[in-house]
Amino acid sequence: MRKTRFIWFLLTVAFVVLSAITDFEDAAPRRPVPPDTGPEARENFDVRRGGTGPVQRWLLQADTDRVRSTGTAFAIAEGIWLTARHVVDQCDSVWLIKQGKRIQPDQKVQAVVLHPGADIALLELDLRAPLTQAVTTDYRPARSAPGFHFGYPGGDPGDVFSLFLGDSAATIRGHGAATFPIQVWAAKEIPGRLTSLGGLSGGPAFDDTGRVIGVTIAESPRRGRVATTPARLSAEMIELAGAAPQFARDRGMAKPVTGLTPSTYQEKGDALRRSLSVVQVYCHVKIPGRRSPLDNL
Numbered sequence: 001m002r003k004t005r006f007i008w009f010l011l012t013v014a015f016v017v018l019s020a021i022t023d024f025e026d027a028a029p030r031r032p033v034p035p036d037t038g039p040e041a042r043e044n045f046d047v048r049r050g051g052t053g054p055v056q057r058w059l060l061q062a063d064t065d066r067v068r069s070t071g072t073a074f075a076i077a078e079g080i081w082l083t084a085r086h087v088v089d090q091c092d093s094v095w096l097i098k099q100g101k102r103i104q105p106d107q108k109v110q111a112v113v114l115h116p117g118a119d120i121a122l123l124e125l126d127l128r129a130p131l132t133q134a135v136t137t138d139y140r141p142a143r144s145a146p147g148f149h150f151g152y153p154g155g156d157p158g159d160v161f162s163l164f165l166g167d168s169a170a171t172i173r174g175h176g177a178a179t180f181p182i183q184v185w186a187a188k189e190i191p192g193r194l195t196s197l198g199g200l201s202g203g204p205a206f207d208d209t210g211r212v213i214g215v216t217i218a219e220s221p222r223r224g225r226v227a228t229t230p231a232r233l234s235a236e237m238i239e240l241a242g243a244a245p246q247f248a249r250d251r252g253m254a255k256p257v258t259g260l261t262p263s264t265y266q267e268k269g270d271a272l273r274r275s276l277s278v279v280q281v282y283c284h285v286k287i288p289g290r291r292s293p294l295d296n297l
Helices: 003-023 231-240 244-253 265-274
Strands: 045-049 055-061 069-077 080-083 091-098 111-114 121-123 146-151 158-173 177-191 203-206 211-221 227-230 280-285
Touching: 003 244, 069 211, 069 244, 111 211, 111 231, 121 158, 146 211, 146 227, 146 265, 146 280, 158 211, 158 227, 158 265, 177 211, 177 231, 211 231, 231 244, 265 280
Parallel strands: 055 158
Antiparallel strands: 045 055, 069 080, 069 280, 080 121, 091 280, 111 121, 146 158, 146 203, 158 177, 177 227, 203 211, 211 227
16 A cells, blocks of 8 residues: 555656646647638647746747638738738738628739748738838837737637737748747737637737837737737838838828727727728638639639
8 A cells, every 4th residue: 555655656746847847838720711711720839938028939830731711911001011921821812801791803912922031921902091100110119018919810800908028039840931030928908709819910019109010920828928020020021022112102191090008909900900901811722622713813
């Protein structure tokens, strides 16, 4: 009997030690897939942090399969939109979605430019919409500064309120491998109906002055963390796409979102979506044996 108790004691101690040194994290969806469009792509997070500090490391597993999926984009100049690279990578075509309406030929994105070393992309789309005011200089929010993330989490309209934690870096493994700077936020308010924030990717991250300071690229609801690209990557993306002249011409028309606070951000998000300043985008992939009206458009 004593021997049996001693063995159980050793097993218990071993389990406690392993639990203390192991960082468990479950997978979270990277690209939510619209209904009836095939298997869901997954993203594996390996997020490590100390205390209440910023995430020290954010590893993103690239999508291994091409799938139909949705994300978010936002207007920064006439016909110019920013989004996350993984939202529009490996698509046969990319489309704007207008809520409650069928996709029409004029909702097709004309060009997609991917950043070669970061999770950010630029879209060319002939659609008039009020422009968001994007910061393109090096910008670091103060510790615990508020952040507001707008888009289509889980494929539905939704917003997240967060507080800035600090700078970090993300590494994409697999397709499109890259390491690049990110800014990390602690999510303070997430819509309770959401089981995933996937689909928020590509949406704008605003500060409390109503300016876009980055692109939301990754979310870990279980950890309560949101990652965004820093403002300087927006500037890089605009330059790489040859859109700097257009951006310079139009930035005078861009307006900050006034009165953006933790108590108003949801109504401000609804207004941005209604005006199509923030839009849902659809990554279309041709599937053998399953024809779609979008295949030949």
